[in-house]
Amino acid sequence: MNEDWLIVGARLIDPAAGVDGVCPVLLRGGKVEAVGEEALRQGSAARRVAAEGLWLLPGLVDMHVHLREPGQEGKESIASGTRAAAAGGVTTVVAMPNTTPATDSVAIVELVRAKARAEGVVHVLPAAAVTKGRQGAELSEIGELARSGVVVFTDDGDGVANAELLRRALEYGSMFHVLIVEHCEDKALSNDGVMHEGTHSLRLGLRGWPSAAEAAMAARDIVLAEATGGRIHFAHLSSRQSLDLVRSAKARGLSVSAETAPHFFALNDGWLAGHPYDTDGKMNPPLGSEDDRLAVVEALKDGTLDCIATDHAPHGSLDKAVEFDKAAFGILGLETSLALTLDRLVHPGHISAARAVELLSSRPAQLLGLEGVKGTLAKGADADLCLVDPGQDWTVDPEQFHSKSRNTPFKGMGLKGRVKRTMVAGRWVYEDGKGILA
Amino acid sequence: MKRLSRKDLLDLESVGADEIRLILDQAAAFREVALRPVKKVPALRGRTVINLFFEPSTRTATSFHLAAQRLSADVLDIKVMDSSVKKGETLLDTVAAFEAMDLSVLIMRTAHAGSPALVAGRSKASIVNAGDGMHEHPTQGLLDLFTLQRHFGRLDGLNVAVVGDVLHSRVARSDVWGLLKMGASVRLCGPSTLCPQALKSVWPGAPVTVTHDLREALEGADAVQVLRIQLERLQRFLFPSTREYSRHYALTSERLALAKPGCLVMHPGPMNRGLEISSGVADGPQSAISTQIANGVAVRMAVLYLLAGNDAEAA
Numbered sequence: 001m002n003e004d005w006l007i008v009g010a011r012l013i014d015p016a017a018g019v020d021g022v023c024p025v026l027l028r029g030g031k032v033e034a035v036g037e038e039a040l041r042q043g044s045a046a047r048r049v050a051a052e053g054l055w056l057l058p059g060l061v062d063m064h065v066h067l068r069e070p071g072q073e074g075k076e077s078i079a080s081g082t083r084a085a086a087a088g089g090v091t092t093v094v095a096m097p098n099t100t101p102a103t104d105s106v107a108i109v110e111l112v113r114a115k116a117r118a119e120g121v122v123h124v125l126p127a128a129a130v131t132k133g134r135q136g137a138e139l140s141e142i143g144e145l146a147r148s149g150v151v152v153f154t155d156d157g158d159g160v161a162n163a164e165l166l167r168r169a170l171e172y173g174s175m176f177h178v179l180i181v182e183h184c185e186d187k188a189l190s191n192d193g194v195m196h197e198g199t200h201s202l203r204l205g206l207r208g209w210p211s212a213a214e215a216a217m218a219a220r221d222i223v224l225a226e227a228t229g230g231r232i233h234f235a236h237l238s239s240r241q242s243l244d245l246v247r248s249a250k251a252r253g254l255s256v257s258a259e260t261a262p263h264f265f266a267l268n269d270g271w272l273a274g275h276p277y278d279t280d281g282k283m284n285p286p287l288g289s290e291d292d293r294l295a296v297v298e299a300l301k302d303g304t305l306d307c308i309a310t311d312h313a314p315h316g317s318l319d320k321a322v323e324f325d326k327a328a329f330g331i332l333g334l335e336t337s338l339a340l341t342l343d344r345l346v347h348p349g350h351i352s353a354a355r356a357v358e359l360l361s362s363r364p365a366q367l368l369g370l371e372g373v374k375g376t377l378a379k380g381a382d383a384d385l386c387l388v389d390p391g392q393d394w395t396v397d398p399e400q401f402h403s404k405s406r407n408t409p410f411k412g413m414g415l416k417g418r419v420k421r422t423m424v425a426g427r428w429v430y431e432d433g434k435g436i437l438a
Numbered sequence: 439m440k441r442l443s444r445k446d447l448l449d450l451e452s453v454g455a456d457e458i459r460l461i462l463d464q465a466a467a468f469r470e471v472a473l474r475p476v477k478k479v480p481a482l483r484g485r486t487v488i489n490l491f492f493e494p495s496t497r498t499a500t501s502f503h504l505a506a507q508r509l510s511a512d513v514l515d516i517k518v519m520d521s522s523v524k525k526g527e528t529l530l531d532t533v534a535a536f537e538a539m540d541l542s543v544l545i546m547r548t549a550h551a552g553s554p555a556l557v558a559g560r561s562k563a564s565i566v567n568a569g570d571g572m573h574e575h576p577t578q579g580l581l582d583l584f585t586l587q588r589h590f591g592r593l594d595g596l597n598v599a600v601v602g603d604v605l606h607s608r609v610a611r612s613d614v615w616g617l618l619k620m621g622a623s624v625r626l627c628g629p630s631t632l633c634p635q636a637l638k639s640v641w642p643g644a645p646v647t648v649t650h651d652l653r654e655a656l657e658g659a660d661a662v663q664v665l666r667i668q669l670e671r672l673q674r675f676l677f678p679s680t681r682e683y684s685r686h687y688a689l690t691s692e693r694l695a696l697a698k699p700g701c702l703v704m705h706p707g708p709m710n711r712g713l714e715i716s717s718g719v720a721d722g723p724q725s726a727i728s729t730q731i732a733n734g735v736a737v738r739m740a741v742l743y744l745l746a747g748n749d750a751e752a753a
Contacts, residue, residue: 191674199639203451205551205573205608277552322528323550325571 002383002426004028004046006039010056010387015354016362016376025056027383030426035379051387054420057357058377059091059122059384060338061364063152063181063259064235064309066330067093067124069115070108071100076314076404078112082120083402084312084334086430089386089419092123092365092374093334094309097134098157104129104140106148121429121436122422123384125368127152130169130180136161139169146176151368154181156235157284159217161187163224170230179257179367181233182221184242185285189213194325196269196286204276206324209286215241222249225256233367234258236311238285240295247304257367259309260296262333262340263409268293271409279320279327280409283313297350300359307364310337314405332408335401340410342390342417353390383426392418402436442744446558446565449574450615458583458619464740465584465733471508472736481747482511485542490532491568492518492548497707497731498568498578502545505738509747511542533557542746546570564745572606578706579612581737583620585730586661589702594621599655599697601687602665602714603676604633609706613663618644627655628665628687631676652687653696661702664689664715680713690716694724702726 005027012023012035025032026039026046034042062085068076076084078095085093095112097103103112109126116124128145130153132138142153153173159182160166166182173180190213195201197208218234222245225232237243237258249256263283268290272281281287288296299305313330320327341360345351351359365375373382396413398406422430428437442457450458471477487506491499499515506513536544541563546554551571558565569575587593598617604610604626614624623645626633635648649655656662667683677683694701703715703725711717720727 199636202605202634202637203611203640205571205611207572277555318528321530323548323553323556325550 002028002030004033004043005049005423005426006043006046007049007051007056007387010051010054012056012377013353013357014058014377015358016058016371017378020354025377027423027426030383032377032379032381032383035377053389055353055388055390056377057089057386057388058361058375058381059386059422059424060089060360061092061368061370061375062090062309062312062334062337063094063307063364063367064156064261065093065095065312065334066098066314067095068314069099070111074404075316077119078115078124079119080402080404081312081314081334082116082122082124083436084332085122086422086424086436087402087419088334088336089338089388089422090122090334091384091386091422091424092125094152094368095124095126096156097127097129097154102129102134103127104132104134106144109145109148109150122424125152126150127154127181129153130155130160131165134158136165139165139172142169142173142178143176146178150178152179152181154183154235156181156183159183159185163220166221167224167228170224170228170232174228174230177369179231179233181235182217183235184214184217184221184237186213186216189216193286194282195272196288198269198289200269200273204272211239211241211288211292214239214285215245218242218245222246222254222256225249226252226254229255231255236261236264236285236309237305238264238288238296239292243295243299243304247299247302250304257306258304259307260300260305261311262308262337263287263331264296265293265300266340266344267409275409277324278409279322279324280331280407280411282324282327282329283311283331284329297345300345301351301355305359306367308337308341308359309364310334314403315407316405320407330407332401332403332405335403336396336408336410336415338388338419339394339415339417343415346390347416383423385423386419387421388417389420390417392416394418441747445745446554447576447741447745448554448558448565448567450576450579450612450619451574453576453619455619458580458616461580461737461740461744462584462587464744465736468739468743469733469736471739472732477508478510479508480510481743482506482509482542485511485746486540487511487513487543487545487742488536488541489513489515489545490547491516493569495547495568497734498547501731501734502568502738504735505742508735509739509742511742529553529557530560533561537561537563543742566741566745569608571608573608574612574615575608576612577734577738577741578609579616580741581730581734582613582663582704582706583616584733584737585704585726586702588733589726590660593617596622596660597625597658598622599625599627599659599662600665601627601652601655601662601689602632603667603671604628604637604665606632606668606671607665609663610665614641614646618646625649625655625659627652629677629683632671652693656693656696656701659697659701661704662689662697663704663706666706666708667710667714684713688712688714688716689719691718691722694719700724704730707731
């Protein structure tokens, strides 16, 4: 049985409930039992957490996480990846289906769910592939998968290259209210590129990846979303061109949403000039120009971007301690996303703390159909939350990560804002200094 | 004696003018060694030099081999076919194995930009980049500087055109860095797909121009470096045909006449005669192409010696 917990003294930031201020919260039976004066009245017998000076946020919902299980457990597992999530204040992750084999059937979805129940410490929502085996040739059984509870369908790692196939996925998926998540990459344009095409790729002699590779597919997808009325969500957008396309699609009232990843507002391709050939700066899509980075910040402010998702992509040294051309794409994200959001967006005044919570928690929860259940700490919501010290300075040390992997360009970087405690379904799962409690 | 204070030679971007002068002066001394009946000095006696080539190369591999041999080093040539790299071993493991055999200098040619830097960071041996992907080929840059300096008696103030596939050329990058450091000006020329205007942003504020018009590049040029055109570029839609390329960019005698009288013609080789350069020009009186090759050995001797030579055993 879960204990009752009364959190007092913290600033509750819950934009979905319209709350931002010091406010007690009572958790009981894995749910939010009461908020405010009522919490104090009902919670006299509950264990108290005195959280003066801390921020109390609904647990973060990360729509884009590679847990690597089944198939690549050397890089990450459901056990290790969900621990990394807990340490980052993330209480719900959408697990990407580019596993081995691909998560394209109810059997594999159930395997992931069972593993998550047995070994995970946060909620895991498996996404399924749009196409069988992620081969881009035939639709996966979207209806059956949707009936089993899958909401997100994506071939992430690749886009759906065949326009007709995507058209049909949007049409067919709309019967089941699923979210098609697109990885935008026109491979004829990315063309074996390994970093953003620009001054730095020219100087380093690395094959350039033009930002048009992302925007060209986003443009096509918007046209198809408009034609079909289907719901499309763009993963990890990184470039000004793509964001401009999404902004105008939203202005026309299309059912389009989009995420970016923390590295796209925190870094640009100049990172590789400062760290030449460091494969921790290699990801797909690649770090853009400074102009792209500024466009990402602008789009986070003006609502063009709906959420921040990490694209947490663990890789071991076998895939990273190699030639830049041969290195795997991707970096870790779960254990730094909140801190980067605070350090780079909230503290400098680009966005409010409430907007950060929208981006990291309440909006992704809405997109996943979990409004009122997750992404908020209103009465009746799940007792998923984190306590954050917004002013704590710390230095990113990958050796301290709970992930199995160490691939992060944020190594050694000083950040302000740290997760102190994380609760999932009414139980504390992480405490700073003690580690994983579950 | 003077010595390079660096462990590795990975690029010319990070090499200073003083270091370049030191290498060129040493190369001049070694150029004389080539004229002796016994073309050997003991400067690298007892040292092991490995030539690790992941790409086919005849002239660069031979040039480095001869350079090491003339310095009395023990030289080993490893071509990718013979190595275990193809068997799935990582580059770093391969190099670690060499290092266990007391390696002094590793000369590397690879298709991947940054590989020599990757190895240099993990190895005690001196790493010499013999060409890494599209990045740099610093000893080629140095031998081009050496060739120009010997011909003109100076580098400062020269106008040098670099013509062809600049985008993919490691030679072009090393040439530009080297020329700029020594006070020369550079005109880059080629079709917009192979010589994009964006190249200028790599050298902001430096005397580097980009043109797609060969006549403009040649006018008033003291020297022209013609780059090799690789036919694989056709598959990437970078130009329509070799015929059309030649029509616009081949260096012919008529076009060479637009440059300064006596304009020096260079080519890093291997040449596609009739494609980027006519035989008349390649074999003509203004051609320094075979001089470049001869100078290459002396320059590479200088680099190996200044990185790894025994004290007091200079030429």
